[in-house]
Amino acid sequence: MSAVAFTGTSVMDIDAAKIRGAGSNVHFDKVSVAYGAHVVLHPLTLDIAPGEILAMIGPSGSGKTTALRAVAGFVRPASGRIRIGATDVTDLPPYERGLGMVVQNYALFPHMRVEDNVAFGLRAQGADKALIAERVKDALGTVGMATFARRYPRELSGGQQQRVAIARALAVRPRVLLLDEPLSALDAQIRRNMVEEIARLHRSLPGLTILYVTHDQTEALTLADKIAIMRDGRVCSHGPTTELYRRPPNRFTAEFLGRANLLPVTIAEPVGSKGLATARHGDSVLTGAGRDEKAGDKSLLCIRPQHLSLTADAEHTNRIVGTLRDVHWQGELTHLVLDVDGTPVRVSATKLPIALPEPGARVPLFFAPTDTSLLPEDSGV
Amino acid sequence: MSEAVALHAPAIRRDPGKFWIVPPAALLVLLFFYPLALIARQAFLDDSGVANAAEIFRVLHSRFFLNALINTVTISVAATAGCLIVGLVLALILAFVPFPGSSFIARLIDTFIALPTFLVTLAFTFLYGSAGMLNTGLMEAFSLPLPPVDFLYSTWGVVLAEVTVYTPFILRPLLAAFSLVDRGQIEAASVLGARPFRIVRQVILPAAIPALIAGGSLCLLLTVNEFGIVLFIGAKGVITLPLLIYGKAIQESAYQVACIIAVVNIALSLGLFGLYRFAAGRLGV
Ligand SMILES: Nc1ncnc2c1ncn2[C@@H]1O[C@H](COP(=O)(O)OP(=O)(O)OP(=O)(O)O)[C@@H](O)[C@H]1O
Numbered sequence: 001m002s003a004v005a006f007t008g009t010s011v012m013d014i015d016a017a018k019i020r021g022a023g024s025n026v027h028f029d030k031v032s033v034a035y036g037a038h039v040v041l042h043p044l045t046l047d048i049a050p051g052e053i054l055a056m057i058g059p060s061g062s063g064k065t066t067a068l069r070a071v072a073g074f075v076r077p078a079s080g081r082i083r084i085g086a087t088d089v090t091d092l093p094p095y096e097r098g099l100g101m102v103v104q105n106y107a108l109f110p111h112m113r114v115e116d117n118v119a120f121g122l123r124a125q126g127a128d129k130a131l132i133a134e135r136v137k138d139a140l141g142t143v144g145m146a147t148f149a150r151r152y153p154r155e156l157s158g159g160q161q162q163r164v165a166i167a168r169a170l171a172v173r174p175r176v177l178l179l180d181e182p183l184s185a186l187d188a189q190i191r192r193n194m195v196e197e198i199a200r201l202h203r204s205l206p207g208l209t210i211l212y213v214t215h216d217q218t219e220a221l222t223l224a225d226k227i228a229i230m231r232d233g234r235v236c237s238h239g240p241t242t243e244l245y246r247r248p249p250n251r252f253t254a255e256f257l258g259r260a261n262l263l264p265v266t267i268a269e270p271v272g273s274k275g276l277a278t279a280r281h282g283d284s285v286l287t288g289a290g291r292d293e294k295a296g297d298k299s300l301l302c303i304r305p306q307h308l309s310l311t312a313d314a315e316h317t318n319r320i321v322g323t324l325r326d327v328h329w330q331g332e333l334t335h336l337v338l339d340v341d342g343t344p345v346r347v348s349a350t351k352l353p354i355a356l357p358e359p360g361a362r363v364p365l366f367f368a369p370t371d372t373s374l375l376p377e378d379s380g381v
Numbered sequence: 382m383s384e385a386v387a388l389h390a391p392a393i394r395r396d397p398g399k400f401w402i403v404p405p406a407a408l409l410v411l412l413f414f415y416p417l418a419l420i421a422r423q424a425f426l427d428d429s430g431v432a433n434a435a436e437i438f439r440v441l442h443s444r445f446f447l448n449a450l451i452n453t454v455t456i457s458v459a460a461t462a463g464c465l466i467v468g469l470v471l472a473l474i475l476a477f478v479p480f481p482g483s484s485f486i487a488r489l490i491d492t493f494i495a496l497p498t499f500l501v502t503l504a505f506t507f508l509y510g511s512a513g514m515l516n517t518g519l520m521e522a523f524s525l526p527l528p529p530v531d532f533l534y535s536t537w538g539v540v541l542a543e544v545t546v547y548t549p550f551i552l553r554p555l556l557a558a559f560s561l562v563d564r565g566q567i568e569a570a571s572v573l574g575a576r577p578f579r580i581v582r583q584v585i586l587p588a589a590i591p592a593l594i595a596g597g598s599l600c601l602l603l604t605v606n607e608f609g610i611v612l613f614i615g616a617k618g619v620i621t622l623p624l625l626i627y628g629k630a631i632q633e634s635a636y637q638v639a640c641i642i643a644v645v646n647i648a649l650s651l652g653l654f655g656l657y658r659f660a661a662g663r664l665g666v
């Protein structure tokens with residue numbers, strides 16, 4: 001299902017060509033939102049490039065939905081401006097913003113058939129009949145729901161309803177697609193498929209700018225060109241997905257995105273020619289990718305669980321020793337939890353030595369300097 | 382399963398529980414069905430107790446009956462339409478336009494249901510009557526010899542009073558239905574480019590149709606049977622079925638005529654009640 005859904009639609013390819021490059025950027029210019037005296041979004045400045053997928057992630061209550069609803073026009077900023085393309089939309093009502101939106105519970109119109117749901121936006125915009133019929137067919141084809149056009153929403157599964165909701169949003173050719181936890185009502189298996197489909201959808205509509213709010217970091221890492229991490233109503237980091245993952249700028253980002261291990265270290269030698277600095281953790285001398293740390297600085301060495309190995313080789317030149325606390329076997333992955341001088345360290349391994357160490361054993365861990373990143377110990381945000 | 386039923390079957394025979402239906406049923410028969418039956422019987426007997434079915438045809442074809450029937454239906458349909466429109470507008474505002482104190486207003490309108498209907502009429506007389514505030518005010522301001530506003534003593538006065546009294550009966554089920562409308566749907570429609578009027582028409586109203594039908598048929602039922610308001614306003618020539626029954630029975634002591642009209646009135650009410658139950662059933666209340 002998922003494999004055919006967004007491909008093999010030749011009509012879509014033509015549309016894709018039409019829409020290519022037609023996307024708009026979204027610009028938050030010092031946008032703040034308050035409910036009464038309670039500020040839920042501190043002045044936020046952020047740009048989403050045309051055709052970009054920006055994932056906004058962060059813990060519950062951090063202001064993600066608020067930011068998205070400000071773009072949609074349901075939340076009035078206390079200050080700042082929001083621009084979509086060249087238009088300042090801050091004072092426009094939602095129905096004049098030319099957006100698409102999909103939310104967690106789909107919000108399909110229960111008394112309308114699937115095709116009427118998808119046609120709703122076009123009818124509201126006064127499109128003519130022939131165009132509506134064509135667009136509805138396209139949009140439903142795009143999400144693989146063409147054969148369900150005559151059904152009512154209650155006759156569809158959750159995943160199918162979500163596809164219809166996406167088709168409904170796409171049918172109006174929005175400048176920007178707003179997705180607020182669109183998959184969180186689906187179970188894990190379907191969610192994985194849908195993430196793939198949204199990725200494929202975006203490849204076929206490369207001009208479509210997407211703001212994707214989620215608290216699922218896997219969705220964000222899979223889909224997003226850039227990620228903005230929200231915390232307490234502020235963006236605490238923002239950058240290209242891989243860069244944010246490889247070189248998290250602060251502790252919160254490192255822990256929120258991919259559950260990094262953070263080893264407290266003291267810088268011994270600042271960054272040299274290869275971008276590597278030397279740092280001490282207890283007796284161990286470790287090398288890691290640094291920035292502008294100075295000798296003597298307290299720092300955190302960020303190592304991803306999958307980059308730690310139980311065996312040494314030419315690349316895994318860093319070595320630390322920990323006490324094994326726990327082993328969780330999960331089929332394709334085995335998770336080990338160790339205690340390294342009071343810091344819990346997680347290891348995710350695909351290959352393990354035949355003789356697995358017992359809990360309580362002292363176990364050496366090896367990792368490559370290039371797989372690490374140094375970040376400031378005390379970063380406020 | 383069948384075994385269990387078999388085991389319990391003898392117990393049921395001795396079960397005194399089922400006899401509890403007797404007292405309420407007896408009471409119902411005594412207080413409700415028996416008088417109804419008496420009325421129905423009386424419709425066929427003239428006032429000296431002799432069977433006279435021809436009188437039924439005479440009454441049903443009489444000018445005063447047809448006038449009253451037309452008045453009743455006109456007033457009740459107009460008042461119900463008014464209630465639907467006013468109730469819908471009020472409910473939309475109360476449910477979807479956030480303003481401080483909206484729930485207080487909703488509750489205030491709700492308490493209207495608790496007031497006796499003729500009280501509103503009395504208030505109307507003070508406001509719009511020939512010696513009411515509006516007329517005396519206008520007469521003083523423009524030194525008019527006669528009260529300029531006299532709509533109150535007409536069919537429209539009755540309709541206006543009934544709309545005022547019965548709108549809450551529409552408002553209540555509508556507010557209940559509106560509270561179930563997913564705000565997400567309204568927002569989705571709005572993002573898709575629908576203006577408020579289209580959203581009301583295509584998203585909100587379809588969800589409220591059962592409530593409108595239930596509230597509307599309840600209004601029809603209540604306005605068909607309205608007595609106090611019509612009597613209190615006492616508009617000349619505005620005679621409805623309940624008023625006619627009252628006049629024939631109490632003022633003219635024409636019991637057969639009163640009973641014939643009463644039977645028609647009851648049939649009309651039961652028909653409307655059936656409609657109401659049907660709609661309420663669809664609504665799930
Ligand atoms: N209508 C409202 N009135 C008052 N406070 C609100 C309102 N809506 C949201 N908030 C507050 O704003 C803050 C941010 O809410 P928001 O919905 O943006 O969080 P979120 O990041 O989307 O969280 P989640 O991941 O749980 O969806 C929260 O503290 C919330 O309580």
Ligand SMILES: [Mg+2]
Binds near residue numbers: 064065
């Ligand atoms: Mg949210």
